[in-house]
Amino acid sequence: AQRVTQPEKLLSVFKGAPVELKCNYSYSGSPELFWYVQYSRQRLQLLLRHISRESIKGFTADLNKGETSFHLKKPFAQEEDSAMYYCALRRYGGSQGNLIFGKGTKLSVKP
Amino acid sequence: KAGVTQTPRYLIKTRGQQVTLSCSPISGHRSVSWYQQTPGQGLQFLFEYFSETQRNKGNFPGRFSGRQFSNSRSEMNVSTLELGDSALYLCASSPGQGSTDTQYFGPGTRLTVL
Numbered sequence: 356a357q358r359v360t361q362p363e364k365l366l367s368v369f370k371g372a373p374v375e376l377k378c379n380y381s382y383s384g385s386p387e388l389f390w391y392v393q394y395s396r397q398r399l400q401l402l403l404r405h406i407s408r409e410s411i412k413g414f415t416a417d418l419n420k421g422e423t424s425f426h427l428k429k430p431f432a433q434e435e436d437s438a439m440y441y442c443a444l445r446r447y448g449g450s451q452g453n454l455i456f457g458k459g460t461k462l463s464v465k466p
Numbered sequence: 467k468a469g470v471t472q473t474p475r476y477l478i479k480t481r482g483q484q485v486t487l488s489c490s491p492i493s494g495h496r497s498v499s500w501y502q503q504t505p506g507q508g509l510q511f512l513f514e515y516f517s518e519t520q521r522n523k524g525n526f527p528g529r530f531s532g533r534q535f536s537n538s539r540s541e542m543n544v545s546t547l548e549l550g551d552s553a554l555y556l557c558a559s560s561p562g563q564g565s566t567d568t569q570y571f572g573p574g575t576r577l578t579v580l
Contacts, residue, residue, distance in 0.1 A: 398469070398571045398573055400571065401568050453511055453522040453524075454499075454501075455511065456510075457508070459509075
């Protein structure tokens with residue numbers, strides 16, 4: 356079965372500390388992985404996707420097919436990074452609209 | 467461009483009633499997807515429409531249905547409401563043509579079933 360697991364419901368770090376949000380997936384084919392973010396009182400929005408291999412707001416994520424993981428990392432957390440983060444998957448080359456989401460991790464960055 | 471809009475933003479219904487939610491995609495976008503968000507189950511895919519045709523469907527009962535109009539606006543309908551249908555319903559749109567398209571989400575409609 357296709358599944359995305361985010362093992363941490365809440366992650367709390369201090370400003371300036373490194374942060375890693377974990378995401379593991381279960382998928383038999385070739386997946387496309389995403390990280391979405393939802394800041395307080397804002398809409399869900401795309402943060403980054405694995406095929407772009409880019410860094411957005413200092414965040415990076417590498418797809419590890421061997422460990423079926425797509426962890427989100429940032430070397431120095433900022434208070435404005437506090438938000439809900441969702442990892443999502445879809446079949447590579449498949450329809451854009453059919454995303455499978457993890458249950459999300461709430462990141463809290465303390466001053 | 468204006469973002470994805472959803473109406474109404476809040477809705478209260480009673481068990482057994484039916485409800486229709488509306489989504490207007492970003493201008494030029496032809497794909498509209500619907501998701502249900504609950505504290506217990508998280509974000510779950512309901513269905514996707516592209517050019518007035520349902521392209522994908524999630525694992526929801528037949529009480530959940532949708533449609534898309536020629537202007538790409540979409541509606542979803544839930545009949546015979548149950549308490550468990552209380553949720554935030556999110557709509558997302560994308561151009562719909564390329565496999566690298568980004569989905570843009572609306573603010574959601576908060577449905578409460580009493």
